[in-house]
Amino acid sequence: MTSFTSCPDCMGLGKQKRRIKKSLRLRYLLELEQFEKANGEGTPPIRPEASLYICPTCAGSGLVSSLDFPKPDKENYPHVAIIGGGIGGTALAVACLHRGIPFTLYERDKAFDERSQGYGLTLQQASKAMEGFGIFDLDKGVVSTRHLVHNPDGKVVAEWGMRKWMQGSTKTSPKKTNIHIARQSLRQALIQQLGSDTTIQWGHQLLDFKDNKDGGIDLNFQVNGKVKTDKADLIVGADGIRSAVRSLLISEKRSPLRYLGCIVILGICPLSALENMNSHLLDSATVFQTANGNERIYMMPYDSDSIMWQLSFPMTEEDAKTLSTKGKKALKEEAIQRTQWHSPIPEILSATLETQISGYPVYDRALLRSEWLENSGKATLIGDAAHPMSPFKGQGANQALLDALSLARTIFKACRPPSNWREKGIRESVLTAFESEMIERSSVKVQDSALAAQFLHSEIALYEGNEPRGKVLKRKGKL
Incomplete structure (x- = not known):
């Protein structure tokens, strides 16, 4: 496996600033002088900003190959405790590894495949960002x-x-290119960048954390029935929609789970189970969806040999919880009963094994606000812990990956010598700027995903026009 380190020419950012033309600088100085002579009357001149261009050294990835990964720079960079070994947490660990930022990755599961995580993801804008993780x-x-x-x-x-x-x-x-991949396959690709999954502290369930007298954080975990304490300079909650870190930073009363009015049933069907099917929809390069204004099913390649389906429909929260707890057999029966539609939908659902079916009510939370974290000191959130959203825009994993890369890049840039980040504090040096960028970028995705939970189960889903359903609403000025 190739090792990577941060690109020295762009400092791991993937982009460099062009020099501002001398004529623009001189014009600005002249206009500024005239503005000052006029005692500040009129419109102040705008300082010219350097434009960005793709770094030619790293081709925009922010990384260059090396013989070995950089050694953790414990003297200059904060030790990052990452809580949660899913997509976002593992991606942050990889990004820290490439930049010599010391970290420890904690996961409550005892092994990689302890829980079923067999659904697929669609990498959209994050497909390009994967290069920033050396993939x-x-x-x-x-x-x-x-x-x-x-x-x-x-x-x-x-x-x-x-x-x-x-x-x-x-x-x-x-x-743009959309890449469909199984969640566990993407997670495994990230873990391979770490060298092996032995770098992850498995079986660590976070209990609490608090500042210590040395200026760092003490973290308490439950491990094999005992309490274990570790230390860090920064804690990052990447532990999902029901984040333990978030619950310690932001009360559930202030930001509770918000039910979006529908349930999702997921299934994975091997193409080999559809041997007698001869459909152009099963070519492993086609995504298709079918809707009737209430139910909607979405099908995409899970890998080259399987297809994943996602059926969703409105239901009260109580009924959605009841159905999801009845088990896989009940979920499959409900899905089949609701989708006696065109081929190959009934055939795919019938051929899907019950072991490959899951279902859950759909939730998000109110938009994250900067002031909710301003007193969080040496702690922050990424991914679903920060901005959970419905699955209907396929943005959850994309935003988690972008969060991880953004945070690692901010730490690397803001904490290098002579930043004096320990004296200023990690929040002022790193977290305030990172959270501002993350919230601005992700909030529109949360909102659009919540709206999609409504319009995909309405007549809008059947609008005749060659464009995604969300674009229909935006073009009509309804979104």
Whole structure:
């Protein structure tokens, strides 16, 4: 495996600033002088800002290959305690590793595959960001090139994607590429960057944490029935929608789980179980969805040999909880009963083993606010712990990956010598700026995902137009 370290030319940011033209600098100075002579009357001149360009040394990844990973710089950088070994937490650990930032990654599960985590993800803007973690090729990822929307009879009401666009001469192939990958495959690719999963502290359930007299943090864990205490300079909650770190920083009363009015049932079906099916929808490069204004099913490649389906429909919170606790058999029966639609939907659901089915009510939380964290001292949140959202825009994992990269880059830039971050405090030096960027970037995704939970189960889902359903609303000025 290739080792990586931070690019020295862009300081791991992937971009460099162009020099501001001398003529622009001189014009600004002249306008500033005239403004000051006028005793501040009129409009003040705007200081020119340097534009950014992709770093040619690292091609925008922020990393360069090296013989070995950099050794942790314990003298200059804070020791980061990462709580949660899912996508966001593992990604943050990898980003810290590449930059010589000391870290410890804690996960409450006792092993990688202790819990079933068999659903798929779609990497959108984060597909490019994967290079920032030293992952330039996802072997188990599948690229989709066509997206279809049907009504229950199988009529196509919308189509978009590379294969559609390349048929005409008015549109060119898009730059963005969606990569579909199993969550555990992506997680494993990140763990491989760490060297092995032995770098993760498995079986560590966080109990609490508090500042110590040395200026750091004491963290208390329950491990094999005993209490264990570790130390760190910064704690990052990457422990999901029911985050233990969040509950210690932000009361549940202030920011409770918010039910979004629907339930999701997930399943994974191997293509080998559909041997007699000859459908163009099962080519491992097509994403399709079918809706009737209430129920909606979404199907995408899980890997080159399987397809994942996601059925969702409105239901009261009490009924959704009841159905999810009845078990896999009941979930499968409910899904089949609600989707007697066009082929190959009934065949796929019937061929899906009960062991590959799960279901849960859909929740998010109110938008995270900076003031909720301003008194959090040496602690922050990323991923679902910070901004949980519905799965209907496919943004949860994308935002978690972007959070991890942003936080590691901010630590690396803000804490290098001679920053005096210990005297200023980690919040002033790092966390305030990071949280501001994270909240601004992710809030619109939370809002759009919540709205999608409504409009995907309405007549809007059946609008005839070759564009994603959210774009229909935005174009009509309703979103």
